[in-house]
Amino acid sequence: MLIVLSGPSGVGKGTVRQAMLADDFRDFQYSVSMTTRKPRPGEQDGVDYYFRTKEQFEAEIAAGQMLEYAKYVDNYYGTPLKYVNKTLDSGRDVLLEIEVNGAMQVREKCPDGVFIFLTPPDLMELKHRLIGRGTDSEDVINKRVKQAAQEIKMMENYDYAVVNDEVPKACKRIERIIESEHLRVPRVIDKYRNMVN
Amino acid sequence: MLIVLSGPSGVGKGTVRQAMLADDFRDFQYSVSMTTRKPRPGEQDGVDYYFRTKEQFEAEIAAGQMLEYAKYVDNYYGTPLKYVNKTLDSGRDVLLEIEVNGAMQVREKCPDGVFIFLTPPDLMELKHRLIGRGTDSEDVINKRVKQAAQEIKMMENYDYAVVNDEVPKACKRIERIIESEHLRVPRVIDKYRNMVN
Numbered sequence: 001m002l003i004v005l006s007g008p009s010g011v012g013k014g015t016v017r018q019a020m021l022a023d024d025f026r027d028f029q030y031s032v033s034m035t036t037r038k039p040r041p042g043e044q045d046g047v048d049y050y051f052r053t054k055e056q057f058e059a060e061i062a063a064g065q066m067l068e069y070a071k072y073v074d075n076y077y078g079t080p081l082k083y084v085n086k087t088l089d090s091g092r093d094v095l096l097e098i099e100v101n102g103a104m105q106v107r108e109k110c111p112d113g114v115f116i117f118l119t120p121p122d123l124m125e126l127k128h129r130l131i132g133r134g135t136d137s138e139d140v141i142n143k144r145v146k147q148a149a150q151e152i153k154m155m156e157n158y159d160y161a162v163v164n165d166e167v168p169k170a171c172k173r174i175e176r177i178i179e180s181e182h183l184r185v186p187r188v189i190d191k192y193r194n195m196v197n
Numbered sequence: 198m199l200i201v202l203s204g205p206s207g208v209g210k211g212t213v214r215q216a217m218l219a220d221d222f223r224d225f226q227y228s229v230s231m232t233t234r235k236p237r238p239g240e241q242d243g244v245d246y247y248f249r250t251k252e253q254f255e256a257e258i259a260a261g262q263m264l265e266y267a268k269y270v271d272n273y274y275g276t277p278l279k280y281v282n283k284t285l286d287s288g289r290d291v292l293l294e295i296e297v298n299g300a301m302q303v304r305e306k307c308p309d310g311v312f313i314f315l316t317p318p319d320l321m322e323l324k325h326r327l328i329g330r331g332t333d334s335e336d337v338i339n340k341r342v343k344q345a346a347q348e349i350k351m352m353e354n355y356d357y358a359v360v361n362d363e364v365p366k367a368c369k370r371i372e373r374i375i376e377s378e379h380l381r382v383p384r385v386i387d388k389y390r391n392m393v394n
Contacts, residue, residue: 158382184358
């Protein structure tokens with residue numbers, strides 16, 4: 001099963017994803033993204049990202065090998081199809097943590113994925129978090145909040161909305177969604193059809 | 198939210214429903230059925246069933262006041278609409294535990310309900326359970342098993358399939374389904390729309 005975790009900038013997608021992966025009881029594979037940006041100190045190829053040149057990345061796009069991708073500030077970021085398919089074929093769940101535009105690209109290609117939208121408890125808290133980072137100017141913050149309002153409107157394209165009030169709570173909600181989705185009839189009907197034939 | 202628990206005869210719907218209601222942490226209202234059969238010793242009107250005469254029951258049907266109903270062995274059984282709507286209006290979840298034919302009637306009237314199909318781990322176990330009751334002849338058992346096979350085919354009309362291998366496990370699965378369904382975007386989108394406006 002493909003699980004897509006997305007949501008507005010600053011909502012804490014990365015933190016929730018890391019917390020979920022830190023728990024050994026959750027059996028799924030995180031899909032490492034591909035990027036053309038330079039590795040930061042300590043970042044490893046194949047662990048934090050697959051680091052590629054612009055030419056290599058564009059070759060992957062041209063070959064239809066990217067499940068989704070986008071360009072931010074002159075760098076490409078995206079999800080290589082190959083690793084996702086390999087994991088799904090092995091019967092394990094795959095977790096993607098991506099931006100909303102990327103999630104919509106995945107939705108088109110994989111409509112039977114589970115699309116989870118991580119939301120701030122309210123817009124004011126999103127504002128506080130961005131200020132808390134201390135790295136952005138007021139203009140940047142206002143722009144991000146406005147953008148978040150637009151992105152929240154995108155929520156209607158998702159299956160679930162999970163509030164990120166506290167990271168462990170958000171993880172628990174996502175865990176339950178995953179467990180419940182595994183019980184959905186379209187995902188299991190064939191197993192049951194075999195039972196009575 | 199309307200939760201419909203259904204499944205083949207003998208699968209243990211009643212036991213699972215009772216176990217769920219016995220847990221005080223689960224905040225939902227069980228919808229008491231209406232019937233024309235005579236009360237058994239100890240059964241209370243309004244608790245085990247609403248006991249009504251055939252004429253009273255048929256008047257409810259004629260008035261469109263039954264969410265679903267069926268006739269078994271000359272007696273009517275059904276779900277009165279009034280109590281379900283009253284509970285839903287108060288913001289609480291309603292749990293119905295009904296036969297598969299009744300569930301399909303509810304599906305038509307309440308497509309946004311959550312429809313859960315309780316299944317035996319396999320057909321042989323269903324057979325054992327029926328034999329375990331010790332009240333049915335072999336013919337009756339074979340007929341019921343055949344009927345169950347047909348009913349399992351009805352599973353495709355449900356949202357979720359929950360295996361009743363052990364009652365506490367089945368309850369936990371249903372509990373998670375209920376929690377996850379409360380996070381589904383169509384159920385919460387209005388709350389979020391208000392957040393950004």
